[in-house]
Amino acid sequence: MIPIPTLEQADRKTIQRFQEEKLRQFLAYLQAHSAFYQKLFTAHRIDIRTVKTLEDLARLPFTTKEDLQHKNMEFRCVDAAQAADYVTTSGTSGDPVLLALTDKDLDRLAYNESLSYQCMGMAAGETVQLTTTMDRRFMAGLAYFLGARKAGMGVVRVGSGVPELQWDTIARINPQVIVCVPSFLLKMVEFAEANGIDYRRSSVKKALCIGEPIRNPDFSPNALASRIQGKWDIALFSTYASTEMGTAFTECVHGVGGHHHPELIITEFVDEDDNPIPYGEAGELVVTTLGVEGMPLLRFKTGDIVQPHYEPCACGRTTLRLGPVIGRKNQMVKYKGTTLYPPALFDLLNDMEEVENYVIEIANDEFGEDEITVKVGAKDGSEELLLKIKDRFRAKLRVSPRIIFVSIQEINCIRFPENSRKSVTLFDHRK
Numbered sequence: 001m002i003p004i005p006t007l008e009q010a011d012r013k014t015i016q017r018f019q020e021e022k023l024r025q026f027l028a029y030l031q032a033h034s035a036f037y038q039k040l041f042t043a044h045r046i047d048i049r050t051v052k053t054l055e056d057l058a059r060l061p062f063t064t065k066e067d068l069q070h071k072n073m074e075f076r077c078v079d080a081a082q083a084a085d086y087v088t089t090s091g092t093s094g095d096p097v098l099l100a101l102t103d104k105d106l107d108r109l110a111y112n113e114s115l116s117y118q119c120m121g122m123a124a125g126e127t128v129q130l131t132t133t134m135d136r137r138f139m140a141g142l143a144y145f146l147g148a149r150k151a152g153m154g155v156v157r158v159g160s161g162v163p164e165l166q167w168d169t170i171a172r173i174n175p176q177v178i179v180c181v182p183s184f185l186l187k188m189v190e191f192a193e194a195n196g197i198d199y200r201r202s203s204v205k206k207a208l209c210i211g212e213p214i215r216n217p218d219f220s221p222n223a224l225a226s227r228i229q230g231k232w233d234i235a236l237f238s239t240y241a242s243t244e245m246g247t248a249f250t251e252c253v254h255g256v257g258g259h260h261h262p263e264l265i266i267t268e269f270v271d272e273d274d275n276p277i278p279y280g281e282a283g284e285l286v287v288t289t290l291g292v293e294g295m296p297l298l299r300f301k302t303g304d305i306v307q308p309h310y311e312p313c314a315c316g317r318t319t320l321r322l323g324p325v326i327g328r329k330n331q332m333v334k335y336k337g338t339t340l341y342p343p344a345l346f347d348l349l350n351d352m353e354e355v356e357n358y359v360i361e362i363a364n365d366e367f368g369e370d371e372i373t374v375k376v377g378a379k380d381g382s383e384e385l386l387l388k389i390k391d392r393f394r395a396k397l398r399v400s401p402r403i404i405f406v407s408i409q410e411i412n413c414i415r416f417p418e419n420s421r422k423s424v425t426l427f428d429h430r431k
Helices: 012-033 033-044 056-059 063-069 103-119 139-149 163-173 182-194 224-232 342-352 383-397 408-415
Strands: 085-088 098-101 129-130 154-157 177-180 206-209 235-242 248-251 265-270 283-290 299-304 333-335 339-342 357-362 370-376 402-405 426-428
Touching: 012 033, 012 265, 056 265, 063 333, 085 139, 098 103, 098 333, 103 408, 129 139, 129 163, 129 182, 139 154, 163 182, 177 182, 182 224, 224 342, 265 339, 283 426, 333 370, 339 342, 342 370, 342 383, 357 408, 370 408, 383 402
Parallel strands: 129 154, 129 177, 177 206, 206 235, 357 426, 370 402
Antiparallel strands: 085 098, 235 248, 265 283, 283 299, 333 339, 357 370
């Protein structure tokens, strides 16, 4: 098993000194190689020699997704001959952003995900089954593949969907862990029950859950995780990552938040006015990438509202931990006087076994106010089920959105648009 890096077990001052030294090296690299940051430093009259501490970062401008979209080429610090791979973001919150990775960046990516497997208690010689695609310029599948190889683990690349092929692969190869979107585990269980597969006795004992939350803010299993584990006694591990930062925060066996790897990334947390939040409070995550060669980012605003936790973990790590994403800053909804984030809606619907699938649409009404429509797929779209869903919304969230029943097949078509690399559950049509 890969040992926990010494830095991740150090005291807070040691970690801070390490990151401050890396920050100074990072700023010098941007000054020498990044056209975007060269212009930014000049425009704001920033002397990078005066930025010496992590607190000094607050004096520097943010980088946004719009910057990456509109000035993409200016972020590249290497020429085309040095680019070993190209990836794009999923585009769920705007046009996909293209990122170039060098050989060094791929090594960093492998190291990052090897730490994810280490957090899960995986060891060399074990096998991981990937349900994530490696094509379509998708970073996740590539990262989990490279990380497994870095950790000395075997990999079987099955790709997304097709429960029959997943179970056939499990029967043939006996992997110990599966990397997948957690809701897909329910599809696998459904297929197994319908086809006489004894899934509870399969070789798979752990799942690295991507793309969907499996924890409540207090780290207890959320509705989706509870449904999965009510059927299948499998250990679920949450992870948070993004293509832009090329770094993952994966929880360990203690399940109390995704671990920060300070050798890879600097974190900040800001409020709605972009000011640093009080210690330990939830805020928007802002990251500065360390060790990235192709397209490094300084004070990049992720748009994700998260809760940091600073107590040392029982696993031995002393680094901060990230709680589940509370919501995306640009997806906050003001509905009938109540502030909502979509994950709260997802969790409620995932808790109802009668709901087979769903999509949520947010739009502006004729007065410019937020309006929510939930399209539900169910085998029995009765008036009784409609009232039950509405009552559940009122009980949990104090308000009930507009709910309409749509065929399960139609919702599947909506959730998996052509050329999409992953399912889409939320459609935000607001101006």
